[in-house]
Amino acid sequence: MGRDNFTSATKSALARNVHFRCVYPGCPRVTHASTPQGQNVNLGQAAHVSAAARGGPRFDNALTPEQRRAYENGAWLCANHAKLVDDDPLTFPGETIRGWQRAMEESARESVYGVPMNANFDFSEICSKLELFLKACRGVVFRVCRDPKFIQVPRECVVVMQDLIRQCPKDHWRPVHHWHSLHPITHAIQERAISAVRRIFYEITDYNKWYCDGYTYVILGAANVWSLTPAQEIARINKTAGIVCEALLEFTECIGHLNEYAAGRRHPGNIM
Ligand SMILES: [Zn+2]
Secondary structure (H helix, E strand, C coil): CCCCCCCHHHHHHHHHCCCCECCCCCCCCECEEECCCCCEEECEEEEECCCCCCCCCCCCCCCCHHHHHCHHHEEEEEHHHHHHHHHCCCCCCHHHHHHHHHHHHHHHHHHHHCCCCCCCCCHHHHHHHHHHHHHHHCCCCCECCCCHHHCEEEHHHHHHHHHHHHHCCCCCCCCCCCCCCCCHHHHHHHHHHHHHHHHHHHHHCCCCCEEECCCEEEECCHHHCCCCCCHHHHHHHHHHHHHHHHHHHHHHHHHHHHHHHHCCCCCHHHCC
16 A cells, blocks of 8 residues: 655645744744755655554544545644654644644734734733633643653642643633633633643653652652663653653743733734
């Protein structure tokens, strides 16, 4: 059985529609440039959400070859992140990857169209909703250290994260929710924050990777890392620590932005 590769038109569309940026959350990589001689440089890949061939990551037997080649089955990723999602399909299910592409397309669209001029957003309402949201996020606190041995997530923090995820299910945030900040820009930042929380939560509650003694979550086996630990064990520990650190960084960045908006130091109507 052959590979159901994307056509070059589909690849170009995937890249163009996200303004040639890797859609992996928090990845700053722009994938295209040109050499001084005018040759194309491309660090990106049209990644298959569901693999192009049997045996590949997230392969779905139920799809037809056309569906496997379809735009909807693709996401634009830098070479590193294309490799990461394919090496670890359990952490990155198809729905997640597809969601990244959609979210990035949305933000690319927004940066072209801008915020509709006639949209009449009540700024004070946005601020007050953001304040409520930020208050709910305040419990997401834990220290991240360079050494994975010392990453400890208190149980209270996990409870707060669980509640945030429960109240803000993927793609189903009701605009009437008292945290929903209404404006597309501030809401997109809220979405990013929640998605980062989701990544932390699912990572640390995976009992194959993390252990909870009733009070804190720690990486399984991290306390025993020493010079004789096999390399793959250290790699495993570093990997889960990396996912959590990266997500916490993104969460913190989002909260920083939202604080600016809530305090009135930034106005979502003026940032285009
Ligand atoms: Zn990337």
